[in-house]
Amino acid sequence: MSSQIPAFIIVVPLLAALVVNIAGWARRSLCFPTAVCALAAAWISTIIVMLRVSREGDIIYRMAGWDPPWGISWHIDHLNALILILIATVALINIVATRSTAAQEFPDRLGIFYCLYLLFVTGVMGIVITGDVFNLYVLLEIASLSGYALLGMGGSRASVSSLNYLFMGTIGASLYLFGTGYLYIATGSLNMVDIASILPTLENISLIKVSFVLCLVGLFMKMAFFPLHTWLPNAYSHAPGPSASLIAPLTTKVMLYVMIRVALTIYQPDFAFSQMALQDIVVWLAVIAIISGSILAWKQDRLKRMLAYIIVVEVGYMAGGFWLGNQTGVTGAVLHIVNDAMMTLCLFLTAGAIASRINADAFKHLQGLFRRMPFTMTAFMVAALSIIGVPPTCGFFSKWYLLSGGIEAGHYEFTAALIISSLINVLLFFRVVEISYYEPFDNHQENEQQGIQEASLDMLLPLLATAGLLIVLGFYAHSLVTWIIEPAVSSLFTGSL
Amino acid sequence: MEELTTLVMAKYNYWGVVILLGIGLYAMIAKNNLVKKIIGMNIFQTAIILFYISISTKYGASIPIIHHGHGHTIHPADYMNPLPHVLMLTAIVVSVATLGVALALAVRIYNHHDTLEEDEVLSQLTTDESTQA
Numbered sequence: 001m002s003s004q005i006p007a008f009i010i011v012v013p014l015l016a017a018l019v020v021n022i023a024g025w026a027r028r029s030l031c032f033p034t035a036v037c038a039l040a041a042a043w044i045s046t047i048i049v050m051l052r053v054s055r056e057g058d059i060i061y062r063m064a065g066w067d068p069p070w071g072i073s074w075h076i077d078h079l080n081a082l083i084l085i086l087i088a089t090v091a092l093i094n095i096v097a098t099r100s101t102a103a104q105e106f107p108d109r110l111g112i113f114y115c116l117y118l119l120f121v122t123g124v125m126g127i128v129i130t131g132d133v134f135n136l137y138v139l140l141e142i143a144s145l146s147g148y149a150l151l152g153m154g155g156s157r158a159s160v161s162s163l164n165y166l167f168m169g170t171i172g173a174s175l176y177l178f179g180t181g182y183l184y185i186a187t188g189s190l191n192m193v194d195i196a197s198i199l200p201t202l203e204n205i206s207l208i209k210v211s212f213v214l215c216l217v218g219l220f221m222k223m224a225f226f227p228l229h230t231w232l233p234n235a236y237s238h239a240p241g242p243s244a245s246l247i248a249p250l251t252t253k254v255m256l257y258v259m260i261r262v263a264l265t266i267y268q269p270d271f272a273f274s275q276m277a278l279q280d281i282v283v284w285l286a287v288i289a290i291i292s293g294s295i296l297a298w299k300q301d302r303l304k305r306m307l308a309y310i311i312v313v314e315v316g317y318m319a320g321g322f323w324l325g326n327q328t329g330v331t332g333a334v335l336h337i338v339n340d341a342m343m344t345l346c347l348f349l350t351a352g353a354i355a356s357r358i359n360a361d362a363f364k365h366l367q368g369l370f371r372r373m374p375f376t377m378t379a380f381m382v383a384a385l386s387i388i389g390v391p392p393t394c395g396f397f398s399k400w401y402l403l404s405g406g407i408e409a410g411h412y413e414f415t416a417a418l419i420i421s422s423l424i425n426v427l428l429f430f431r432v433v434e435i436s437y438y439e440p441f442d443n444h445q446e447n448e449q450q451g452i453q454e455a456s457l458d459m460l461l462p463l464l465a466t467a468g469l470l471i472v473l474g475f476y477a478h479s480l481v482t483w484i485i486e487p488a489v490s491s492l493f494t495g496s497l
Numbered sequence: 498m499e500e501l502t503t504l505v506m507a508k509y510n511y512w513g514v515v516i517l518l519g520i521g522l523y524a525m526i527a528k529n530n531l532v533k534k535i536i537g538m539n540i541f542q543t544a545i546i547l548f549y550i551s552i553s554t555k556y557g558a559s560i561p562i563i564h565h566g567h568g569h570t571i572h573p574a575d576y577m578n579p580l581p582h583v584l585m586l587t588a589i590v591v592s593v594a595t596l597g598v599a600l601a602l603a604v605r606i607y608n609h610h611d612t613l614e615e616d617e618v619l620s621q622l623t624t625d626e627s628t629q630a
Contacts, residue, residue, distance in 0.1 A: 134584055141591045145598050152602050156609035157622055163602040167525055170538050170595055177588065178545050184581070185552055 005052075006061040006074055008045040009084060010126050013038050017118035024111010032099055035114040039095055039121065043088035050081040054483065060131075068131070069191035075131030078488035079334065083128045083257050086338050090249050090345050091121045097349050097462035098242035101356055105240050106153065113153065117246060119146040124254045133180045133266070134190045136258065137173065140222070144169050147251060150243035151235050161234035168231040172221030179214030182207055183266075192266050199267065205275070208267070212276060215262055223255035224312055225319050226289030233296075233308040241355055244304070245348035249341040252311060256318050256337055260330070263322075264492040273325040286320025287417040289313065294424035303354070303361040306428060307347050310387065313421055314340045320414050321402040327489055329405030334485050336398035339386070339473060343395060346383035346466040350376055353455035353463060369436035372453045375460055377436060379467035384429035386470045389422050394473035401481075510551035517544035531606065531613045535599045542592040546585045553581040 016038030023030040053059060053076055061074040076084075095117065106113045123143025130136050148169070152162030184190060186207050187198040199208060217228075224232040236248050263272040273279055290313050297309035318340065321333035351361060353376045358365055370377045386393035389400075399418060406415035454460060473480070505512055517540055524537025554577055561576040603613060610618045 134587075138587055138591065141595070145591075145594055148598050148602070152598075152605070156606055157625075159602045159605040159609070160618060160622065163531065163599060163606065166595070166599050166602065167534060167538055171522070171525070171541065174542055174545050178548065181545070181549055181552065181581075 002048075003061075005045050005048050006059060006076060006129065007063075009042050009049065009088075009129060010122055012041045012045070013118045013122045013125070017115045017122065020118060021111050021115040024109075024115065028110050031110045031114045032095075032103075035118055036092070036095055038118060039088065039092045042121070042125070043085075043092050046081070046084040046088045049076060050085055050484075053078055053081045069189045069194040072130070072132045072135050073191065074129045075193065076129060077491060078484050079257070079260070079492065080128050082334070082338065082484050082488065083254070084125060086341050087121065087124050087128065087250060087254070090341055091117075091246065093462045093466055094242070094246045094249075094345060094349070097459050097466075098245060098352060099458055100456055101352055101459070102242045105242065109153070113150070113242070116146045116150050117242075119143075120150060120246065120250075123147075124250050127254055128257060131192045132190050133183065133192060133195070133262075137177050137180060140173055140176070140258075143251070143254075144173060144222075147247050150247060151239040153243060154238060154240040158238040158240065161231075161238045165231040165235040168221055168228070172218045172228075175214050175218030175221065177218075179211045179216075179218060182211030182214065186211065192261070195266050196268060199271070208271070209276065212263075212267055212272070213278075216259070216278075219255055219259045219262065220319075223252045223259065223315055223319070225315055226285060226292060226312060229289070229293070229312045229315070232312060233305055236308040236311070237302065237304040241348075241352035245345060245352055248308070248311060248348050249344040252315050253318075253337045253341045256315070256322070256333070259319070260322055260333070260492070264330075269325070269493050273323075279323050279325050282323040283320050283411050283414050286316045286323065287413050289316030290320070290417040290421045294421045294428075297428055298424060301363050303363065303366070303432065304348075304351050306432075307344075307351060310347075310425070310428070311344060313425075314344070314387075317399075317402060317418065317421075320411075320417075321405055324405045324409040324411055324414065326405055326409050327493055328401055328408050330489050330492070331481060331485050332398050332401030332403075332405050334489060335401055335477065335481060338480070339394040339398045339470075342466060342469055342473060343383050343386050346379060346463070346470060347387075349459075349463045349466060350380040350383065353459050356455050356459065357453055363432065363435055366432065366436045367439040370433075373455060374452065375464060376455055379463045381433065382467040382470055384425075384433070386474075388425045388429060392474040393470050394477055395470075397474060397477035397481075510547070514544050514548040514551070517541075517547065529615050531603045531615060531618075534615075535596065535603065538599065539592065539596055542588070542595070546588055546592070549581040549585045549588070553578040 016034055020031050020034050023034055049059065059076040060068070061076070062068070063072045063074065066072070102113055103110065120143055123139050123146060126139035127136055127143060130139060148162050148166045151165065152159045180190070183195060186202055186204065187195045189195050189198060202208065221228045236244050239247070293309050293313035293316060297306050297313065300306040300309060314336070318333045318336050321329045321336065354366070354369065354373065355361060357373060358369075382393060386395035389395045399422070403415050403418055406412065406418065521537045521539075521541030521544060524540065525534050528534050528537060555574060558575055558577045561579040563571060606618060607613055610621050612618060
């Protein structure tokens with residue numbers, strides 16, 4: 001029984017998605033409890049899997065008992081186990097925090113909303129857990145398709161942005177599939193570990209290079225790496241709140257994980273970093289992503305759009321940190337995946353809480369918000385400090401690893417870009433704080449409602465918990481790195497998978 | 498010239514894939530009508546399906562159905578590779594689902610704006626925004 005735990009991570013949300021859809025017709029009040037129970041079960045499974053991995057080493061789960069490379073196997077090491085916990089945590093916090101908003105926004109489509117929610121979680125969990133490149137494509141499309149539907153559930157503006165995202169995302173996924181095809185021509189296998197063992201024996205290097213570049217461009221598109229980020233700001237800022245705060249923290253981070261997995265497990269660090277000679281190009285692209293993303297974020301006059309551009313900047317941090325090609329940089333990138341998912345969740349939940357009270361997110365409507373929503377804005381401040389990189393919040397530690405990785409690799413332009421973007425982040429967030437703290441709340445049409453008007457408790461508690469987690473992650477950053485991330489990264493670099 | 502002809506003729510399946518990819522990409526980028534963009538997306542996906550199918554064939558091989566069962570030696574060269582076909586069966590399902598989601602979004606857009614031309618939709622959205630502000 002306990003050997004089947006990894007399967008629960010995927011199967012429970014998948015089955016629950018079907019149940020919730022039926023419950024949406026029969027009895028709508030059952031939707032939310034079912035979804036929460038399924039996600040809680042998946043969360044517990046991920047914790048058990050993590051404990052087992054740290055005790056006994058990698059888990060190889062054979063789907064239906066078929067041995068790899070014939071069957072599809074799931075390969076769980078420290079890295080996936082960590083990302084699985086991250087996904088389950090984000091999904092669980094978000095579903096609790098957005099319960100009332102979801103009930104308000106989709107009163108007659110609650111079953112469909114939670115069904116898509118669970119399917120999305122199934123998809124991203126599957127992407128992370130699988131050890132098969134084609135299986136990864138299928139799960140990627142499951143996650144993406146439910147993501148398009150979730151993002152398109154708002155008004156017509158959301159549909160237009162979501163359709164745009166669908167076009168870009170489909171090209172990205174198709175390019176990944178194309179690259180996988182070349183990989184299959186070269187090796188005749190689809191199992192990651194099997195491909196990794198065959199690739200070094202091959203003569204035809206150009207074929208492998210083509211497959212690598214195709215996969216990489218596809219993944220860049222999916223993770224919104226500059227200049228392929230154009231779909232992201234519209235899709236995330238026009239989407240309904242509950243969908244945005246689920247998808248914004250997870251999609252880009254999971255795609256970064258896939259990039260790390262593909263580059264280091266399948267192609268091996270030696271090929272990805274030294275033979276491809278892509279490092280300088282990608283690090284420079286990351287520098288441009290960071291700087292131009294920060295400038296674009298500064299030009300926005302709406303909270304959610306600013307946050308969307310900050311995601312573009314953060315993707316630049318992580319992709320650049322990974323392509324520095326040394327262990328410090330990759331450690332920083334993995335730690336930042338964890339931290340950034342939590343920070344993004346915290347920021348989007350704040351945006352959702354604000355939207356639930358003042359129903360607008362233009363900066364000029366945020367006046368006096370600190371007095372009206374002190375707790376929400378405190379959580380916002382914690383997330384802002386973390387994005388800027390102020391200790392003891394978690395953002396500082398990952399940024400520190402990224403900075404030292406940049407210096408170690410001699411990519412001083414990356415280090416400089418990190419520092420400049422931190423400074424721009426200070427400006428970005430303190431503009432919001434200035435408006436919401438110092439400017440009085442008067443020339444607004446609802447000026448008769450003074451005093452504290454906090455968001456409802458079921459929204460506020462998860463939000464404060466997330467903000468607390470940002471600080472806890474900061475305090476335990478060192479143990480997180482030594483216990484989980486360092487074994488993960490060093491096994492990726494030595495290729496012991 | 499002769500070299501080029503042999504290059505094209507010997508790998509005509511790949512050229513077909515590349516041309517289809519180009520058509521699909523062109524339609525997605527250059528066309529203004531949302532349904533034409535969706536068709537372009539479908540052509541793009543189909544090109545990759547064609548690519549997979551074409552790599553599974555072998556000269557002189559037959560379909561991978563083994564009649565005589567046990568007791569006979571089986572030469573892999575006699576049969577086409579069935580695996581890419583199976584993979585593409587899944588990819589076709591995925592592309593149908595993508596098409597469904599895309600068309601559903603297009604229907605929503607059409608219901609709201611009474612048009613599927615992208616520039617008209619976008620201009621309606623910007624006028625909405627300016628009236629709101």
